[in-house]
Every structure is written in structure tokens, then in C-alpha cells.
Amino acid sequence: MFYDIRKSQPIKVLVTGAAGQIAYSLLYSVAKGDVFGPDQPLVLVMLDITPMMNVLDGVLMELQDCAHPLLREVISTDKEEVAFKDIDVAILVGSMPRKEGMERKDLLKANVKIFKSQGAALDKYAKKTVKVLVVGNPANTNCLIASKSAPSIPKENFSCLTRLDHNRAKAQIALKVGVTAKDVKNVIIWGNHSSTQYPDVNHAKVKVQGKDVGVYEAVKNDNWLKGDFIQTVQQRGAAVIKARKLSSAMSAAKAICDHVRDIWFGTPEGEFISMGVISDGNSYAVPEDLIYSFPVVIKNKTWKFVEGLPINDFSREKMDATAKELTEERETAVEFLSCA
Numbered sequence: 001m002f003y004d005i006r007k008s009q010p011i012k013v014l015v016t017g018a019a020g021q022i023a024y025s026l027l028y029s030v031a032k033g034d035v036f037g038p039d040q041p042l043v044l045v046m047l048d049i050t051p052m053m054n055v056l057d058g059v060l061m062e063l064q065d066c067a068h069p070l071l072r073e074v075i076s077t078d079k080e081e082v083a084f085k086d087i088d089v090a091i092l093v094g095s096m097p098r099k100e101g102m103e104r105k106d107l108l109k110a111n112v113k114i115f116k117s118q119g120a121a122l123d124k125y126a127k128k129t130v131k132v133l134v135v136g137n138p139a140n141t142n143c144l145i146a147s148k149s150a151p152s153i154p155k156e157n158f159s160c161l162t163r164l165d166h167n168r169a170k171a172q173i174a175l176k177v178g179v180t181a182k183d184v185k186n187v188i189i190w191g192n193h194s195s196t197q198y199p200d201v202n203h204a205k206v207k208v209q210g211k212d213v214g215v216y217e218a219v220k221n222d223n224w225l226k227g228d229f230i231q232t233v234q235q236r237g238a239a240v241i242k243a244r245k246l247s248s249a250m251s252a253a254k255a256i257c258d259h260v261r262d263i264w265f266g267t268p269e270g271e272f273i274s275m276g277v278i279s280d281g282n283s284y285a286v287p288e289d290l291i292y293s294f295p296v297v298i299k300n301k302t303w304k305f306v307e308g309l310p311i312n313d314f315s316r317e318k319m320d321a322t323a324k325e326l327t328e329e330r331e332t333a334v335e336f337l338s339c340a
Contacts, residue, residue: 017094018046025253095136119149160276164255191322198318
């Protein structure tokens with residue numbers, strides 16, 4: 001018996017920064033069904049700035065030439081009122097990149113303007129049920145600004161990408177133990193998608209010879225886990241740029257797919273993943289009103305904190321340091337927001 005995808009209603013998915021290299025990998029995966037499933041028809045909307053429209057036309061032609069059966073329509077535009085109209089999912093990849101000599105404060109100022117405008121467009125044009133993923137850096141604070149600029153959309157519908165860091169942590173443990181990444185579960189990325197993030201494996205498990213064991217027991221090298229492992233994950237993006245002379249686009253696109261697919265279909269039983277979500281002030285002593293990466297489980301397109309994990313002194317110090325950075329970023333961004 002064959003399922004007729006023509007009978008299913010399409011969902012409308014927006015990708016911003018669509019002429020960029022992350023989107024180039026991402027759009028293909030979304031279009032062929034890696035994210036929303038092999039039976040879900042799609043309308044893909046691609047937004048970028050006006051000077052990139054010629055490039056975007058090329059991406060449009062390539063998507064058409066792929067002849068993906070799920071694609072009902074592909075729209076390319078430089079207009080927010082077109083891009084955000086009635087969308088079900090927004091993947092906000094585009095942002096102002098940090099240029100040589102640019103202070104973080106200057107980067108925040110430029111991005112506040114972008115994400116205030118896109119948040120307002122979400123508020124005005126998108127479905128109120130829209131799920132919003134912010135990828136463009138500084139992702140946590142950009143996500144917070146977008147959320148604050150879209151007051152009619154639930155704060156819980158906004159998240160930022162720390163799944164790439166989560167995947168990096170899983171991969172490093174797998175390489176160290178000599179297993180596959182699938183054999184590692186429940187690593188946690190706490191805090192900011194920056195060099196202050198804290199990759200935590202105190203609650204993670206590794207499948208070794210068919211049995212789940214704690215990471216510390218499997219690795220048998222506490223100094224590595226508390227030192228080089230953390231630094232490798234924190235600095236991985238910079239290491240990729242140094243080697244490739246370009247940012248980590250392929251792995252970022254894969255992480256976006258993982259993140260959105262888990263929102264859509266839920267997390268596997270007994271596993272949690274890392275997402276930057278709004279803090280409530282009650283979970284793990286993280287200050288209220290930050291987009292902070294927590295361990296979450298997802299069911300029926302709704303995430304919940306994984307509560308009650310014991311936090312040791314080493315972890316507490318790392319978690320507080322990244323929360324401090326996010327608090328400072330928020331204060332700077334909100335100051336710019338009021339005059340943007």
C-alpha cells in the first residue's frame with residue numbers, strides 16, 4: 001500500500017540566510033524529508049538580504065532541479081512580509097557575522113536590529129503556533145531578542161541551537177572510548193553557545209559491550225574529562241574555521257535537522273538532548289529570562305526540563321560562569337533594543 005503525499009497538507013518552513021553555506025546543506029536535507037518525515041509535503045521559503053538575491057536564485061534553481069517529491073513550492077524573497085506569512089517553522093540562520101576587530105558589543109548591536117525586526121515579523125505574519133529556532137550568533141541572545149519582539153507567540157516556542165555542541169560532545173566521548181556516537185547518550189550542554197558553554201558528562205552513559213555505563217567509568221581519565229574534553233568542545237568551532245578557513249556548515253546543518261526533528265517527533269524514550277530555551281528562574285538556579293541551554297525531553301512538540309539531576313561543585317561553577325556571560329549579553333542587548 002502506497003501513501004499518497006498529495007493528500008497531506010503541506011507545512012510552511014522558513015530558512016533565513018538562505019544564500020549562505022549552512023543553508024546550502026540544510027535546505028537539501030529539509031526538502032528530501034530528513035526533518036519532517038518522508039510523507040510530509042513542504043513549502044520552503046528562503047529569505048536573504050537584497051544583495052544576495054542572485055545567489056538565492058541559483059539555490060532556487062538547484063532545489064527545483066533536485067525534483068524532490070515533497071516540495072510543493074519554493075519561495076525566495078528579500079521581504080519579511082512575504083517570508084514570515086503563515087509559516088509553521090522558522091529557522092533563523094542569517095545574522096551579522098563577527099568581523100575582524102569587531103567588539104562583541106558591536107556584534108550585539110547589529111544583531112539586535114535584525115532580530116527585533118524578524119521577531120516583529122513573526123508576531124505580525126506567522127502562525128501563533130510557529131516553532132522558532134535561532135542559529136545565527138550570538139544565538140542565545142538573538143533568540144531572546146526575537147522572542148521579546150514577538151509578544152503574541154509563546155516564549156516556549158523559541159529555542160536556540162546548542163545541538164551542534166551536544167553532537168560535538170557525543171562525538172568526542174565516542175572517539176575516546178572507541179564506540180559510535182549512537183552509543184553515547186545524555187550529554188548536556190549548559191548555558192551559552194560560546195566558549196563559556198559547559199559540556200557536562202556527569203549524567204551521560206556509554207554503551208560498552210551491550211551495557212550502559214557512566215562516562216567517567218568508560219573513559220577512565222578524569223583529568224581529560226575535566227580539561228581537554230571541555231576545551232575541545234568549547235573551541236571546536238574556532239578549530240574548524242582555522243582548518244577550513246570557513247565555518248562548520250555541514251555539521252551545523254546536521255545539528256539543525258536533529259534539533260527540529262526532535263521538536264517535531266519527540267525525543268527517544270530514556271534520552272534527553274540540549275536546547276537553548278527560556279529559563280524560568282526555578283530550574284538549576286539559572287536566572288530567569290535567559291535563553292540558556294538545558295537538558296530537555298520533548299513530547300507532542302512541547303519541551304520540558306529534565307529536573308532533579310545532581311550538580312556537583314565543579315559543574316555549578318561552570319554553569320554560573322556561562323549564566324553570568326548571558327546576563328551581561330542580555331543587559332547590553334536590551335539596552336540596544338530600547339533604542340533600536
